[in-house]
Amino acid sequence: EVQLVESGGGLVQPGGSLRLSCAASGFTVSSNFMSWVRQAPGKGLEWVSVIYTAGNTYYADSVKGRFTISRDDSKNTVYLQMHSLRAEDTAVYYCARYSGSNFGRFDPWGQGTLVTVSS
Amino acid sequence: SSEVTQDPAVSVALGQTVRITCQGDSLRTYYASWYLQKPGQAPVLVMYGENNRPSGIPGRFSGSRSGNTASLTITGAQAEDEADYYCNSRDSSGNHVIFGGGTKLTVL
Numbered sequence: 001e002v003q004l005v006e007s008g009g010g011l012v013q014p015g016g017s018l019r020l021s022c023a024a025s026g027f028t029v030s031s032n033f034m035s036w037v038r039q040a041p042g043k044g045l046e047w048v049s050v051i052y053t054a055g056n057t058y059y060a061d062s063v064k065g066r067f068t069i070s071r072d073d074s075k076n077t078v079y080l081q082m083h084s085l086r087a088e089d090t091a092v093y094y095c096a097r098y099s100g101s102n103f104g105r106f107d108p109w110g111q112g113t114l115v116t117v118s119s
Numbered sequence: 120s121s122e123v124t125q126d127p128a129v130s131v132a133l134g135q136t137v138r139i140t141c142q143g144d145s146l147r148t149y150y151a152s153w154y155l156q157k158p159g160q161a162p163v164l165v166m167y168g169e170n171n172r173p174s175g176i177p178g179r180f181s182g183s184r185s186g187n188t189a190s191l192t193i194t195g196a197q198a199e200d201e202a203d204y205y206c207n208s209r210d211s212s213g214n215h216v217i218f219g220g221g222t223k224l225t226v227l
Contacts, residue, residue: 035216037162045154045162045205047216058214094161103150104209104216107164107173 002026002108004095009113012085020080020113022095030073035098035106036080038091038115046091049080050098063089085117121145121211125204125219131196132227139222141189141206149209151189153182155202156221162205166191193224201226 008020022034036048049059049069057069068081078095092114096106123143131137141151150169154162164173166182179200181192189208193200206219 037218044203044221045156045207045218047207047218050216060215098216099167102148102209103152103168104207105152105164105167106154106162106207107167109161109163111161 002097004097004108004110006093006095006110006113009093009115011116011118013119014086014117016085016117017081017083018085018115019082020093020095020115022078022080022110024076024078024097027097028073029071029076029078033098033100034069034071034078035096036069036078037094037096037106037109038089039094039112040088040091043091048093051078052100082115085115087117089115090117091115121217123151123206123208123217123219125206125222127220128223128225130225130227131193133198134195136192136194137196137224139191139193139204139206139224141191141208141219142187143208143217143219144187145208145211145217146184146187146189148211149213150184151182151206151208153189153191154205154207155200156205157202165204196224196226198226200224 035050071078092112095110099105153166156162170182
């Protein structure tokens with residue numbers, strides 16, 4: 001079964017750091033494009049970042065320079081390292097496999113992990 | 120960056136047909152993908168590309184595109200279709216992804 005399980009969320013103070021993990025099963029992350037998408041409380045979906053099979057990465061303007069996406073092929077896991085966190089980064093963070101191509105679909109999605117930035 | 124827009128809310132009578140739209144310049148180049156999300160749950164892919172349904176998605180869901188507008192049509196809406204629906208596309212650079220603001224579908 002293809003599955004993604006996120007972990008690492010929690011409460012962090014403004015300016016702090018946090019690292020999210022996304023463990024994949026049923027497929028290999030190194031052979032797929034992987035992405036993070038977030039959803040602030042009561043709001044819509046916002047794309048955060050993508051890592052392609054070649055290792056190149058892209059970020060939303062709102063997180064560029066503060067967040068870093070990476071993967072560990074030996075653990076079949078994708079990470080999102082977050083620095084200089086702000087209140088507006090508070091959201092459920094979802095990991096998803098991304099297709100690229102001419103329709104850019106996300107499937108499957110993990111269950112999400114909640115990040116709360118507050119003092 | 121470009122953007123795609125959705126109507127915030129749409130309603131449909133049980134058993135009737137409803138179309139949810141997603142509009143943006145990037146849709147002239149790229150197809151949309153569609154997701155439904157129920158409260159407290161992760162999004163689920165329901166449509167992608169020109170008109171492709173993932174396995175397990177009922178045949179009452181269909182997709183289309185015309186110009187800069189992508190549409191998700193539910194023919195014979197059921198109570199369980201009540202959810203938030205999101206579209207996404209690649210932006211004009213191709214390197215970023217954009218989501219619509221979501222459409223809340225109410226089945227009356």
